[in-house]
Structure formats: C-alpha cells, structure tokens
Amino acid sequence: MPTLTSPQDCKTMGELRAQIDSLDRHLIEMLKTRAGYIDRAAELKPGEGLPARIPDRVEEVVQRVRAASDRRGLDPDLAERLWRILIDWSIAREERVIGTD
Secondary structure (H helix, E strand, C coil), X not given: CCCCCCXXXXXXXXXXXXXXXXXXXXXXXXXXXXHXXXXXXXXXXXXXXXXXXXXXXXXXXXXXXXXXXXXXXXXXXXXXXXXXXXXXXXXXXXHHHXXXX
16 A cells, blocks of 8 residues: 555645545556456356356455445445446456356
8 A cells, every 4th residue: 555645634636636646556456456366266166166156245245345334434335336346347257267157
C-alpha cells in the first residue's frame, strides 16, 4: 500500500488528485494480483471436481465483503455491487478455461 496523505491534510485539489491517482494505481495492482488467484483457481477446480460458479461461495464472499465494509465505514451496498461485478468477471474468466457446469 502506498503511503498516502490523509484527505484532510491535502491542501489543494492537485494534492488530493495525486493521492487518488496513487491509490487507483495500487487498486489496479491488487486487482491484477486477485486475477492471478482466479487463474490458479481455474487450474485447480477441475482436479477437485468443482465448477467455475459455486453459488454458496459467491454469497459467502459477498456477505464477508458487506460486513467488512460496514465495519470500516464504507457503504455495504456499494461494496456488494462492486464485488458482484468482480465475481461475475472472475467466474467468466474461469469458465473460459474449465467450461460451465
């Protein structure tokens, strides 16, 4: 995680934007890393007899993200919407490798 200046300590819009840009770059790197785990899941799931989409696991992840968001002061509805998009993208990526169930 990059060292960021707190939003309240940013004195200008330029400083604030630079912090947002830095955070965005870090988020992209984290998403890239997550995609690597998804690619590995696509390799492992067939050997374990698992389909790309496991509905109970999807809901478990969404509920965990909602709870973590709520604890940290982020709107859980926003987090859920973002994660459902991320999960759907991830499942589609796995399905290209292992097929649908």
